[in-house]
């Protein structure tokens with residue numbers, strides 16, 4: 001499994017990097033986690049954005065999803081015969097994307113005509129090709145989720161998304177091979193008292209608490225670069241994210257020898273939903289409960305089994 005940082009920036013545009021976007025690939029599967037401003041243009045340097053197997057949006061702040069607009073304009077006007085790109089949105093995300101279509105003066109179905117918009121239930125896992133995605137709630141100003149991505153060999157990447165210090169993330173990241181953490185703040189005193197972002201030191205501390213050897217810091221303004229670099233020098237295994245940074249992630253040998261974790265369990269495909277628009281189907285996505293039994297998402301998509 002390979003991580004490519006597509007963007008390591010924040011909501012403020014800057015020449016050094018687009019906003020939030022991480023590409024995770026195996027030999028057969030490609031998933032983009034977050035799609036902030038500038039991400040699609042940058043992603044085109046690495047692979048064709050139209051051939052992503054899924055896009056996952058952690059929360060509905062513009063720096064994490066606004067470039068769905070750019071991607072939509074890469075796709076045929078009337079929809080896509082070969083299959084809609086699954087866009088996995090947090091609860092409530094579909095209404096916001098529909099509103100966005102109106103906001104940019106397009107028809108209400110503009111995004112549905114090219115994407116399969118699916119709201120995930122954060123308590124359930126989603127299988128996309130040979131990747132498994134789980135979610136962990138962040139500590140942010142709006143509902144926000146981080147993402148735990150497990151590869152076919154059991155390797156695991158824990159992505160914080162936007163969050164303040166979070167014991168929930170530490171717990172979810174435990175046993176991962178790599179943490180990708182936000183490092184927005186120069187000083188935690190500048191944050192809202194309820195917290196919603198991390199300093200570089202806090203980000204690294206979360207990885208330390210989780211016992212994860214490698215950390216990539218993202219979601220920072222370029223003016224913080226020196227500070228981020230200093231924090232990384234002080235912590236072996238920590239790297240400052242930048243567009244084009246690639247990290248190969250393989251499963252820890254000791255963990256691989258242990259019994260497979262529950263999230264390697266079977267997916268029971270008990271139903272198939274059809275694309276009402278008559279477009280193509282995209283195989284390889286299924287959802288199942290954390291206990292392997294539950295159902296979990298609202299919305300339907302081409303070739304997606306919700307079970």
Ligand SMILES: [Zn+2]
Pocket residue numbers: 059061140162
């Ligand atoms: Zn945010």
Ligand SMILES: [Zn+2]
Pocket residue numbers: 010011020061063064162219
């Ligand atoms: Zn953000």
